[in-house]
Amino acid sequence: MDRPSKQHILKCQRRRLLLLGLLVPASTGLLSGCATPGGTRSVHSDRISRNEPTHPSRVTLESDSNSAEIASVNSDVSLERSPAVTPVVYEDGRQLAPAIELTPGSKPMTAEFRTLISQEVQTPLWEAFDGDTENDFTIEPVATEPVSSDQGQPVEFFVQQALAAHPRINAARQRVAAATNVIPQARALPDPNFSNTFWPFHDQALQTAAGRIGNQMSLNQQIPFPEKLKAKAGIASREVQIAQAEVEAIEREVTESVRLAYYEVWFNTRAIAILEETKTLVDDLTEVAEARYKSGGSQQDVLRAQLENDRLDDQLVNLRKQKVVAQADLAALLQQPVNLFPEASEELDAGGTPADVQSLISLAEQCNPSLRGLAWEIQRDREKQRLACLQQYPDFNVGVHWGLVSDDHNVISPVANGHDNLSFTFGTSLPIWREKINAGVREAGHRTASTSRRLDATRDEIYGKLRRLMAQADALIEQRDIYRERIVPRTEDTLKLAIADYRGERTDFFTLIETYRELLMFETQLARIEASLAGTVAQIDRTVGCPVSE
Secondary structure, eight states: OOOOOHHHHHHHHHHHHHHHHHHHHHGGGGOOSSBOTTSOBOOSSTTOOTTSOOOGGGOOOOSHHHHHHHHHHSTTSOEEEOTTOOOEEOTTSOEEOOOEEEOTTSOOOOHHHHHHHHHOOOOOHHHHOOSOHHHHOOOOOOOOOOEEOSSOBOHHHHHHHHHHHOHHHHHHHHHHHHHHTHHHHHHSOOOOEEEEEEOSSGGGSOEETTEEEEEEEEEEEEEOOHHHHHHHHHHHHHHHHHHHHHHHHHHHHHHHHHHHHHHHHHHHHHHHHHHHHHHHHHHHHHHHHHHHHHTTOOHHHHHHHHHHHHHHHHHHHHHHHHHHHHHHHHHHHTTOOTTEEOOBOSSOOOOOOOSOHHHHHHHHHHHOHHHHHHHHHHHHHHHHHHHHHHTTSOOEEEEEEEEEEEOSTTOOOTTOOOOOEEEEEEEEOOOOOHHHHHHHHHHHHHHHHHHHHHHHHHHHHHHHHHHHHHHHHHHHHHHHHHIIIIIHHHHHHHHHHHHHHHHTTSSOHHHHHHHHHHHHHHHHHHHHHHHHHHHHHHHHHHHHSSOSOO
């Protein structure tokens, strides 16, 4: 069997290094949150640490042990040899390991990455690099060209992608997790205090009848009033619910942004399709005008038709630019690469709107995350008010003391027996400054009242916004029906008659062009109305707090 060329082997090794670069950084997600004293971070695998350098010439997938080592980096992806692949033996007797593939129980991976792994011929890197490795190992830059999806996706597909990967949502979820860990801290007792008092000089130590005291140790624990810890835990629990309401608010905001960007992509796609269909019509009119000119007609009709075609090209350039901008906005919300442009589906499902505003208001009372967050803030402020009232009750302090007594020759007492001292203490705080306590209670009461007023103001603002959006949606629905059922069909019939009259030389070209322009404007306006209606429904969904168009 002929051995592949050195250039082919080097190309395979460069590609494998890129694949390893995809595998190894993925394992950094397994790092724990705390650093070890040695400067490393703990990993699920004991083989990887910050202090273990890696060298490209020591990375290989040739043996089973190395495959197990890579599997230990990411315990969720298991690698094993394919039973259907046998080792490759060249004429010089060198044996190369077969390719590795993912087991059925491993995580799903992209088809390109699976194909690269399954088709790679594993070769020791130190045998592939001969001579000057710096000159051999070069990675050529890959040109990034815009990639557009041929098949459009519905809006819910992009919404789910954004909700799963948007950094603002993930940051808000981390705040919820952080607030959750505050609860056990608020419920726990304060740390106890330990102290040790000793006298290094014997002639200066305390003397008792039992002997000389060498040192004294004490352990003290502060115990707050029992209801205070419960109130603090309640405040921490309300903070978790407030943070969760913030997550829901951000999710609704991101969903609205994705839908508005998606509808803008859809409108520009639809407008481009309308213009391209119109260009076909203009080309037909140009042929008719040229035929009439050859038979003795006016050349002005031909020039007007060509000018109209140029005007359509100018509009197409502008619409394509607007579509790219809208696709870039949508891709940014989806955390997609800059060279990937998502496409919208041909049909736009704007959904329906509720029958009346009152049903939306009732639904917003239950679903709106801003209202729910403010309601939880009121509950938190009430817990704080309760905690402020509990400050009039004392806190307790208990402790134990032990004194080491010595009866050696340095004691003064003639009856010294060397018995150690053991004592217990109990103390309490004295909440006697009533003005300070009362001020704290008044402060908490004012904060509760302020949050209640904010809730009322937010509720009124949501009610007014829902009324405006409902009026806007009703108007757009009526306009859509008028354009779809009356204006556009009648304009199409008028254009057909105008084309027939122009072919029969019963009307001039100017009248034909004006009719065609009206049809183009009405069809584009209908697409804009449909996109605006879908955007209005998206705004209603965000204002209410839950989908109302399903």
